[in-house]
Amino acid sequence: MLHGKQPSLCIPMLAACGWKSLRLRVNGGQRREVAKSNKAKKRMSGASQTRPSAVVRLSNVELALAGTRILSGLDLTLSERRVGIVGRNGSGKSTLARVMTGLIAVDSGEVEVMGVDVARDRKQAIRTIGILFQNPDHQIIFPTVGEELAFGLRQQGRSKKEARALARAALERFGRSEWEERSIETLSQGQKHLVCLMAVLALEPAVIVLDEPFTGLDIPTTRSLQRYLDRLAPTLVHITHDVSSLDGYERVIWIEAGKVHRDGAAGEVLDEYLAAMTREDTADAGFGLPD
Numbered sequence: 001m002l003h004g005k006q007p008s009l010c011i012p013m014l015a016a017c018g019w020k021s022l023r024l025r026v027n028g029g030q031r032r033e034v035a036k037s038n039k040a041k042k043r044m045s046g047a048s049q050t051r052p053s054a055v056v057r058l059s060n061v062e063l064a065l066a067g068t069r070i071l072s073g074l075d076l077t078l079s080e081r082r083v084g085i086v087g088r089n090g091s092g093k094s095t096l097a098r099v100m101t102g103l104i105a106v107d108s109g110e111v112e113v114m115g116v117d118v119a120r121d122r123k124q125a126i127r128t129i130g131i132l133f134q135n136p137d138h139q140i141i142f143p144t145v146g147e148e149l150a151f152g153l154r155q156q157g158r159s160k161k162e163a164r165a166l167a168r169a170a171l172e173r174f175g176r177s178e179w180e181e182r183s184i185e186t187l188s189q190g191q192k193h194l195v196c197l198m199a200v201l202a203l204e205p206a207v208i209v210l211d212e213p214f215t216g217l218d219i220p221t222t223r224s225l226q227r228y229l230d231r232l233a234p235t236l237v238h239i240t241h242d243v244s245s246l247d248g249y250e251r252v253i254w255i256e257a258g259k260v261h262r263d264g265a266a267g268e269v270l271d272e273y274l275a276a277m278t279r280e281d282t283a284d285a286g287f288g289l290p291d
């Protein structure tokens with residue numbers, strides 16, 4: 001079952017990642033973090049120390065959509081902080097992202113994120129894992145940027161004032177304070193993508209699935225986001241066609257026809273993947289184009 005716009009599904013709650021108390025004091029325009037749980041501090045000082053052995057676990061997952069098998073026999077246990085997913089168009093990467101976040105219930109098999117059955121236990125799932133969709137129009141539902149960012153925070157149980165302050169803080173972090181009242185309709189596609197990314201990151205989830213997070217973003221914005229993502233504590237599962245954005249990743253999974261084709265150390269898998277894609281390129285990707 002595919003869902004349409006699912007804002008709450010990009011709402012991995014702070015509580016689930018140990019953020020019991022994060023308050024912002026608004027004082028003369030200055031917003032400062034004044035309290036964090038000990039657990040959160042511990043996580044900030046060394047995410048790997050508190051990381052459970054399996055953050056995401058898929059067992060024998062099978063999925064057909066509209067009568068066509070899309071994912072088959074998928075067994076994956078992810079515990080690394082940085083996991084890339086690559087594969088050709090239509091290989092099943094975005095579907096896998098939706099399965100991981102519980103947005104699509106599988107036909108058979110199990111999907112757990114930090115011990116939560118994400119398709120069944122939706123309440124816990126939205127506290128545990130967030131997703132940045134490939135297409136921002138699948139994510140955005142509010143007319144203004146500030147409202148869009150505040151909505152997820154409200155879903156976490158924050159007061160209107162707190163949500164607004166945190167939304168502003170997120171905009172400030174990305175140098176986009178002037179966007180708060182901006183109508184989303186007036187943004188370019190790349191700018192909308194940035195809004196979605198800011199909305200997910202503002203929620204500080206334990207696991208974030210990024211489906212082509214840099215689509216449509218210009219080079220400086222991409223680079224500053226890349227640096228920002230590199231510093232984040234949560235587990236990142238990053239789907240991309242731009243293999244350079246997986247620089248420094250620990251593990252890469254190459255999906256083909258809904259199956260794991262290759263899975264291992266990032267450098268090795270990417271070398272093989274690039275070599276295979278270059279071979280495909282010399283065969284003109286099957287388009288039969290004229291010389």
Ligand SMILES: Nc1ncnc2c1ncn2[C@@H]1O[C@H](COP(=O)(O)OP(=O)(O)OP(=O)(O)O)[C@@H](O)[C@H]1O
Pocket residue numbers: 002065066068070087088089090091092093094095096
């Ligand atoms: N709702 C659906 N109903 C039927 N088929 C679907 C549906 N959603 C996706 N598919 C099919 O599943 C396959 C995998 O799609 P998916 O979007 O997961 O691929 P992808 O690897 O993310 O591709 P891309 O790199 O182009 O984004 C495709 O053949 C697609 O046509």
